Amino acid sequence: MKACFALEMKEIDKAAEEIGSVPSIVLMENAAIACLNELKKDFADLKNMRIAVFCGKGNNGGDGFALTRHLYNMGANVEVFLVCGNEFKGDAKINFDIIKKMNIDIDVISDTDSLKYIVRSYNIIIDAIYGTGIHGTVSGISYDVINEINENSKYTFSIDVPSGIDSDSGAICGICVKADKTVTFAAYKIGMLMFPAADFVGKVTVADISIPDYIINERGIGVNVIDDEFVRDNFPKRENHSQKGDYGKVLVIAGSTGMTGAAYLSSQSAVLSGSGLVTLAIPSLLNNAMEAKTTEVMTVPMPDINGHISQRAIEQILDRVDRADAVLIGPGMGISDDAMMILESILDYSKVPVIIDADGINAASKNMDILSDCTCPVIFTPHAVEMSRLTGLEKDYIEDNRLVVSKEFAEEYGVCVILKGHHTVVTASDGEQYINITGNSGLATGGSGDVLAGITASFAARGIKESVAAAMAVYIHGMAGDIAKDKYGIESVTASGVMECIPCALRQILQVEK
Numbered sequence: 001m002k003a004c005f006a007l008e009m010k011e012i013d014k015a016a017e018e019i020g021s022v023p024s025i026v027l028m029e030n031a032a033i034a035c036l037n038e039l040k041k042d043f044a045d046l047k048n049m050r051i052a053v054f055c056g057k058g059n060n061g062g063d064g065f066a067l068t069r070h071l072y073n074m075g076a077n078v079e080v081f082l083v084c085g086n087e088f089k090g091d092a093k094i095n096f097d098i099i100k101k102m103n104i105d106i107d108v109i110s111d112t113d114s115l116k117y118i119v120r121s122y123n124i125i126i127d128a129i130y131g132t133g134i135h136g137t138v139s140g141i142s143y144d145v146i147n148e149i150n151e152n153s154k155y156t157f158s159i160d161v162p163s164g165i166d167s168d169s170g171a172i173c174g175i176c177v178k179a180d181k182t183v184t185f186a187a188y189k190i191g192m193l194m195f196p197a198a199d200f201v202g203k204v205t206v207a208d209i210s211i212p213d214y215i216i217n218e219r220g221i222g223v224n225v226i227d228d229e230f231v232r233d234n235f236p237k238r239e240n241h242s243q244k245g246d247y248g249k250v251l252v253i254a255g256s257t258g259m260t261g262a263a264y265l266s267s268q269s270a271v272l273s274g275s276g277l278v279t280l281a282i283p284s285l286l287n288n289a290m291e292a293k294t295t296e297v298m299t300v301p302m303p304d305i306n307g308h309i310s311q312r313a314i315e316q317i318l319d320r321v322d323r324a325d326a327v328l329i330g331p332g333m334g335i336s337d338d339a340m341m342i343l344e345s346i347l348d349y350s351k352v353p354v355i356i357d358a359d360g361i362n363a364a365s366k367n368m369d370i371l372s373d374c375t376c377p378v379i380f381t382p383h384a385v386e387m388s389r390l391t392g393l394e395k396d397y398i399e400d401n402r403l404v405v406s407k408e409f410a411e412e413y414g415v416c417v418i419l420k421g422h423h424t425v426v427t428a429s430d431g432e433q434y435i436n437i438t439g440n441s442g443l444a445t446g447g448s449g450d451v452l453a454g455i456t457a458s459f460a461a462r463g464i465k466e467s468v469a470a471a472m473a474v475y476i477h478g479m480a481g482d483i484a485k486d487k488y489g490i491e492s493v494t495a496s497g498v499m500e501c502i503p504c505a506l507r508q509i510l511q512v513e514k
Contacts, residue, residue, distance in 0.1 A: 001206060001225040003188035003435055006132045006167045008221055012186060015219070016211045025091045027209050028059065031185050032066035034207035035126075035159055038183050039071075042155070043124070047075035052119065053126040054145060056133070056163070057084040062092030063159045064128025065099050072104050079105040081118075083129050083145050112144040119152040127156060127177045129163035132189060137174040138164045150178050158182040161189050162200050170194025178202075186211045188225050193423050193435050194402070204437075223403065223433045226426075226475040228509050234472060235510060236462050247276030248461030251324035252297075252454070253317060253342065254331040255282045257307030260289055262332025262358065262450045265495050267297045269454030270328070272502040273476070275461055279324070281317055283309050308334035311341045318349050326353045326461035330360025331450045339363045343370065350376040353460040353469075357381045357453040365389035371413050377466045378415040381453055387419055407431050416466045418456065420449060424474045428467030436471070438478025440493075442485045447495025452477045455502065479505040 004012070016022045043049060053068050055061035064080070071078045080099065086108055088096045100106065109115070119125060127149065129142065138146060146164055149156060156179050161167045164176025167189040179202040184192065186209060192201050206225075224230075238247070250270045255263030260282075267280040278297045282290050283304035290299045300320065302313035309317075321327055327350055333339050340363040346354060347370055354376055356364055361382050364370060368390070371378065380390070388395045391409060398405050399421070406419045406427040419425045422441070426434040455477055459469035480501040484493045487501070 001188060001227055002216060002221045003190045003193060003223040003225050004219075004221050005190055008219060009132060009187065009189065012211060012216055012219060015215050020212045020215050022210060022212070025094060027185075027211065028062055028066055028091045028095065030209035031063045031159070031207070032070055034185070034209060035063070035067050035157070035183050036070045038181065038205055038207070039124070039157060042181065046071060049076050049124060050122045051076050051078040051124040051126060052081060052122040053078060054081045054083055054129055054149070056129040056131075057088055057092070058131070058133045059090070059092055060128050060131030060133060060159055060163070061088070062090070062095050063131070064126060065092065065095035067126065067128070067159070068099050068104060069095070069102065072099070072102060079107065082106065082108045083142055109141055109145060112141060112148060115145065115148045116152050119148050123154055125149050125153040125156045127158040127163050127179065129177070131160040131163065132167040134164065134166065134173055138176070139174065143175055146175050146177050156180050156202075158201070160184050161192060162197075165191055165197040165200060167191040170197035172196055172200070176200050181205070183207050185209045186216065187221070188435075190223060190403070193225070193437070195399070195422070198423060222431055223435065224471075226434050226436050226471050231472050231475055231509050232512070234464060234468050236464065244276035247274055248458060248463075249277040249279070249323060249325045250275045250457045250461045251279050251281065251320050251327045252331070252457065253281045253309065253327065253329040253346075254333055255280070255286055255290070256309070256332055256334035257283075257285065259332030259334065260286055260293070261447055263290060264293055265447045265450040265499055266328060266331040266357070266454040266457075268294065269451045269499050269502060270458040270461075271296045272499060273455045273458035273473075273506070275458040279320060281309065281313070281320060283307060305338065306336075308336050308338060309342065311338040314342055314345045317342060318345060321346060321350050321352070324352055324461070325463070326355065326457050328355040328357060328453055328457035330357040330363070331453055333359040335359055335362050340366060347371065347374040347376065347378070353377040353379060353466055355379045355381065355453055355457045355460060358449065361386045361390065368413065371415070377460075379418065379456060379460065379466055379470055380415055381418045381420065381449065381456065383420040383449065403433060407433060416470055418452070418470050418474060420452070424478070426467060426471045426474060432467060434467070434471035436474040436478055438475050439481045440485050440490060442490040442493030443478070443481040443498065445494060448481070448498060451480075451495050451499045451502075476502065476505050476509070479508065483508075
């Protein structure tokens, strides 16, 4: 699925009509039918249901008028409230003129004194006020209407985008509708996936309104939304005539005194994600403990100093790099000059993908020039604070500009970036981007990133393109987190629990009944 900016969506609509010969009034009708179908999923019987449709003066309002007609014809007790006056044009006017002749109650809101009681009297509130067409800050009657909807609605359904959300940035334009469900058309709007807007959209459905696929695909939209189908389409098939070496050999360089958990979680997650062979390079001091803790993961003791791997291990590590299909470096490795020298040597030597996580990121941030002679594919896995170290930008700026910061960094250094957070952003070295929609706040727990790093390394070792492997990994990691939330409760989600749910996530995505 694609995610687009408001202007891109406008161009898609225009191209659908001018190139695809799909009249805009047909798109509006299909949008209304899609909304009706989604309402049916949440309400078994809409007949006699009390429904209020709040409409603005643009095409979003037109969608509301068309939906009103269908609800009325089904027997719903539906009433329209005009928020921005009663002057309309184009397709919105056509649909308004239709409902004016259907004995449907239509009221123009001129004051809001009794609006609280009006909103409370309906079972369903339909938001068709602004959609993507908002400009400036919500004020006046519109502000009061949205506020009363948020305070008093039993169930709120937004058409295309909750009114008051900037559909490009995700900013709130003074106030916005807090929806229980949003039905958006043809593609996600990027702002819906950004914060704070993402907290207001409720459950999101992307509806097909008959815009031909080629119209969307020819726009060159560079932001994608990861879904089950994306993972299935890119996941390598297992063959009966195969052996363990065919499914990726992963080398994990991780662990230091007090941080064996990171080494365990990352390496074991690679195993659970399907890797044929996983080798863990660990400080000699910790090898016995890790041998006792792991079964499928092979451990290799490395020369250590002060509880972390020493630069004296470089030759042995590079020998192991020669045997690997992907290298993961950093989880729990510790901050030291040794880590910096080991990372530099690997980047200079490796021909296979290198995933740089946690303390590997901390090491790289001290000298980004180590990437200048690197010829291997590289995947960075920073959260916002680590991204701040890599770029020198403020954390808050990064959080407010996740797509832009990720893209600039990936293109400047020729790497893939997983910028972690809710709705993690994956950016390829060519600027192609993927936004994740799985996961929950339970993943904000120690060790969660180690699990993600292990999954990413596993997929990269299978020969999957780095950005695709990273996108698949964040989606499955998030889904495992969702399964863990349902199993344990959101407050009790742990990294180990997420790791244990990887097989369930993979099965749910891959083993789809035909």
